[in-house]
Amino acid sequence: MKWIAITRAVSPAIAHCELTHLDRQPIDLMAARTQHQAYEEALRALGCEVLSLPADPALPDSVFVEDTAVVFDELAVITRPGAPSRRPEIVTTAVALRPYRPLVRIAPPGSLDGGDVLRVGRTVYVGLTGRTNQAAIDQLTAELSPHDYVICAVPVHGCLHLKSAATHVAADTILCNPRWVDPAVFTPLHVLEVDAAEPYAANGLLIDTQVVYPTTFPATRRRLEEQRIAMTLVDVSELQKAEGAVTCCSLVFETAPHLVPRGAAMLQQ
């Protein structure tokens, strides 16, 4: 397999998840698990070997593994999640990642959620949000600059994470909600805006040339289709009630990374 996807089964305590911008609604645990298993199946169909970590009843948000680490070709950054209730989640992720990459860690006073980190080639956009602070961005810059990554801090307003507002959906295209992040930060990339009636539609998970994309945003999906962007559709509606989306349920990385040449163009994946 070319890619590894680390996932974590839905916690039986997901009803007690953190919520910042959404009202609490009942979550059907069995439906959430079924949707999560279908998501894992979609990743397998795209060529990922799925390493599914066990559910933890003490960690309501632990299905959202993306927030616990950021994996680069050269190293993996174990985060320090902004929500204190989520900090113990990193232990299991670090154990799972250790065979694949050297690990570095975000230390206090830094706080970083992986959902705030959007890598496009050697440019790393990092959201400044309620979860991620400048101290963590400084630490990330110190770790990544020697590997020729350029770190770009991005103010985000009105949503949880940078990747709630913008994700990379094709070689030169960012899908973006311009009400939550200024699209100009992504220049010279092409920015495709979500349909205004679907504010949460900017989160897609790009694996090679396919975007894993929720079934719940038909108007934005049409915009992606018009750009001839290939999609694998998944229903994650129960996980969306926990303020989750598609990127947050996995950590996808290459088994044997081909190192992107230093100084390569930012569009290079």
Ligand code: CIR
């Ligand atoms: C939280 O508030 O931390 C979780 N309920 C949702 C996290 C979603 N993570 C992500 O989009 N990267």
